[in-house]
Amino acid sequence: MAREMMFAEAIAVAITEEMQRDPSVVFYGQNMAMTDRDPFVRKFGKDRVRITPISETAEMGIAIGAAMNGLRPVVELYMAEFMLVAFDEVINEAPRLRYMSGGQVKVPCVFKAGFGFAAGWAGQHSNCTYHAMMGIPGLKVAVPSTSADAMGLMRAAIRDDNPVVYLHHYMLTIDKGPVPEGDHIVPFGVADIKREGTDVTIVATAWMVKKSLAAAEQLAKEGISAEVVDPRTLAPLDVDTIVESVKKTGRLVLVDQAPRHASAAAVIAGEVAEHGFEYLKAPMKMVTGLNTSVPYSEPMESYVLPSEEKIVSAVKSVLARHAAAV
Amino acid sequence: MGASSELSNDKLKWMYTQMSRIREFEERVKRTFVEHPGVIRGHAHLGDGAEASIVGSLATRHENDLVMPSYRCHGYPLVLGTSAKAVMAEIYQRKTGVCKGFGGSMHLADPAHHLPTASGIIGQGIAHAAGAAYAAQVKKTGQVVYSFFGDGSSKQGAFYETLNMAAVWKLPVVFVLENNEYQAYTHIKLEDANAIAGDPLSQKAEAFSIPGVTVDGTDPLKVYDAVNEAAERARSGKGPSLVESKFYRFSPHGNAITVPPVPTQFQEHEAIEVYGNKAEFAAAQANDPIKKFRAHLIGTGVLTEADAKKIDDSVRAEMDEVVKFALESPLPAPEDALNYVYA
Numbered sequence: 142m143a144r145e146m147m148f149a150e151a152i153a154v155a156i157t158e159e160m161q162r163d164p165s166v167v168f169y170g171q172n173m174a175m176t177d178r179d180p181f182v183r184k185f186g187k188d189r190v191r192i193t194p195i196s197e198t199a200e201m202g203i204a205i206g207a208a209m210n211g212l213r214p215v216v217e218l219y220m221a222e223f224m225l226v227a228f229d230e231v232i233n234e235a236p237r238l239r240y241m242s243g244g245q246v247k248v249p250c251v252f253k254a255g256f257g258f259a260a261g262w263a264g265q266h267s268n269c270t271y272h273a274m275m276g277i278p279g280l281k282v283a284v285p286s287t288s289a290d291a292m293g294l295m296r297a298a299i300r301d302d303n304p305v306v307y308l309h310h311y312m313l314t315i316d317k318g319p320v321p322e323g324d325h326i327v328p329f330g331v332a333d334i335k336r337e338g339t340d341v342t343i344v345a346t347a348w349m350v351k352k353s354l355a356a357a358e359q360l361a362k363e364g365i366s367a368e369v370v371d372p373r374t375l376a377p378l379d380v381d382t383i384v385e386s387v388k389k390t391g392r393l394v395l396v397d398q399a400p401r402h403a404s405a406a407a408v409i410a411g412e413v414a415e416h417g418f419e420y421l422k423a424p425m426k427m428v429t430g431l432n433t434s435v436p437y438s439e440p441m442e443s444y445v446l447p448s449e450e451k452i453v454s455a456v457k458s459v460l461a462r463h464a465a466a467v
Numbered sequence: 468m469g470a471s472s473e474l475s476n477d478k479l480k481w482m483y484t485q486m487s488r489i490r491e492f493e494e495r496v497k498r499t500f501v502e503h504p505g506v507i508r509g510h511a512h513l514g515d516g517a518e519a520s521i522v523g524s525l526a527t528r529h530e531n532d533l534v535m536p537s538y539r540c541h542g543y544p545l546v547l548g549t550s551a552k553a554v555m556a557e558i559y560q561r562k563t564g565v566c567k568g569f570g571g572s573m574h575l576a577d578p579a580h581h582l583p584t585a586s587g588i589i590g591q592g593i594a595h596a597a598g599a600a601y602a603a604q605v606k607k608t609g610q611v612v613y614s615f616f617g618d619g620s621s622k623q624g625a626f627y628e629t630l631n632m633a634a635v636w637k638l639p640v641v642f643v644l645e646n647n648e649y650q651a652y653t654h655i656k657l658e659d660a661n662a663i664a665g666d667p668l669s670q671k672a673e674a675f676s677i678p679g680v681t682v683d684g685t686d687p688l689k690v691y692d693a694v695n696e697a698a699e700r701a702r703s704g705k706g707p708s709l710v711e712s713k714f715y716r717f718s719p720h721g722n723a724i725t726v727p728p729v730p731t732q733f734q735e736h737e738a739i740e741v742y743g744n745k746a747e748f749a750a751a752q753a754n755d756p757i758k759k760f761r762a763h764l765i766g767t768g769v770l771t772e773a774d775a776k777k778i779d780d781s782v783r784a785e786m787d788e789v790v791k792f793a794l795e796s797p798l799p800a801p802e803d804a805l806n807y808v809y810a
Contacts, residue, residue: 167605188605194635199628202594203601209583210533210602210610234591238584242576243567244807246583278808302810 143319155295170217197227221256235304236279286350288318293327330377338368356452391422469692519756523690561796590623619650637706684712715751
């Protein structure tokens with residue numbers, strides 16, 4: 142039995158249920174739990190649910206220390222860019238300490254934030270920071286695209302014994318979707334085929350999955366069968382499922398909201414180039430953010446970001462390239 | 468009279484022994500650069516001069532209290548009960564090292580002996596210590612966490628953010644600011660507003676409305692009294708304190724930074740090497756915390772000269788064995804590098 146749930150609600154439910162299940166899970170951040178009426182405070186009390194000052198270094202650094210002494214903190218950072226203020230904790234503390242200790246400590250904590258807010262937030266609050274985090278050994282990065290994945294990945298993140306950056310796309314916040322009943326968990330490193338197809342593989346994450354599914358729907362009307370693969374976690378990355386899909390379709394379009402250079406799409410393209418080159422019937426194509434910061438004004442913002450039309454056009458182009466080659 | 472007046476003779480002897488062990492250990496690390504070039508890689512930071520501050524602080528610990536030092540971290544695990552052999556072996560990049568060769572001098576960790584980790588990035592460990600204290604508070608373990616960091620760290624954002632949050636949350640943590648007057652190579656009078664104004668660095672505590680005291684970090688008993696008061700305050704739920712412990716490090720910031728195959732060693736202290744201030748360095752040496760404490764213990768009848776010599780001899784013998792063990796230990800297998808990335 143599935144229930145309908147908004148994306149943000151699915152995340153909140155996952156955190157709530159994990160806190161009920163495990164008393165070592167704590168949850169804190171800025172501008173939350175401000176009064177005793179807060180639902181988390183009411184359920185779990187002020188030891189486990191706390192408000193913090195605007196101090197990202199301390200918020201995440203304290204999570205790391207708490208994790209090493211027996212808690213499983215979930216830190217609400219709100220916007221992915223706020224992690225950049227304290228990137229040392231994300232990149233050079235949380236994922237390094239276990240390794241440098243020779244495996245003696247573990248650092249189970251979740252850094253949760255929204256990202257990619259393509260709604261007029263301009264250059265500093267609209268970015269896709271995952272590409273700067275997915276290449277750090279010891280750090281895991283989750284980027285859900287549906288309510289079910291949002292819930293299942295948050296549960297997995299909290300139960301994981303490693304630091305996890307959990308990034309939820311702002312443009313998906315109020316989208317509704319089915320969520321399985323019970324202890325629904327989405328394991329890390331397992332991609333999901335969001336739509337099956339035979340002519341072309343589209344790999345996309347988060348909001349781009351929604352756009353790719355819409356593009357696939359449009360393509361279907363024109364007789365083109367697109368398969369949409371969502372990695373769901375960028376670290377670890379399920380290369381096998383992507384290569385298997387390419388083996389089936391022979392063509393690949395990579396969609397990424399981040400600018401092209403050093404994007405997740407570029408990393409996936411590299412993996413397919415090494416492990417799936419022989420299956421490609423045409424050169425792969427990347428549909429990414431253009432090489433700019435995100436502009437404020439709507440026509441410019443739309444122009445630099447991937448769209449349904451750009452995805453459709455890229456798919457047709459890889460199919461045409463094939464036809465031309467034959 | 469502070470709480471230190473009630474320390475037993477056995478505890479005082481233990482304190483002298485630990486101070487002596489730290490000094491001798493650090494001397495051996497330094498000598499290694501001369502006697503066995505290449506055995507120690509990267510950057511090692513010594514704690515000679517800090518012995519009274521380290522031991523006076525740690526002597527106040529209760530059984531399960533945690534300790535989180537900076538990258539200048541050799542001394543603490545020796546006092547906490549970590550095998551000195553395992554510490555030296557780590558610095559010598561050996562498989563038998565306390566971190567199996569994964570961390571080295573700057574990143575010692577031994578959670579079994581209450582030292583979870585040391586961060587190599589200035590000031591960041593302050594936040595980790597407060598986090599461990601948050602866990603202690605939520606889980607009601609009764610632990611106090613001892614956070615050690617240098618004066619340079621007290622200009623990091625992590626310091627300000629963490630002390631504020633620790634004060635707001637009343638975390639059971641003691642912040643020990645080890646003021647050795649040098650931020651790496653830069654004299655404190657060039658970079659610290661309090662120091663330039665002639666004020667103690669403990670004044671920074673006023674910004675967070677928590678107690679801040681400055682103590683003579685060359686006297687382990689004075690350190691004991693100040694840190695004990697802060698630890699008891701933390702233990703009773705009243706929150707954090709800042710203790711500025713003033714001492715002088717006798718070695719420069721670290722071994723000279725060279726690019727292989729150029730050999731590296733410890734140069735003269737910055738006071739001489741950079742600032743040409745031989746008088747400052749000589750005055751600090753004349754105020755050697757170990758010599759002072761040794762004389763104090765003999766003067767008060769806790770030790771005889773013969774007792775003290777016996778301790779010194781046993782420490783030297785221990786460190787002979789430590790170096791021998793570390794030198795003879797095997798290096799890790801190359802493919803061990805793939806372990807411990809994920810839990």
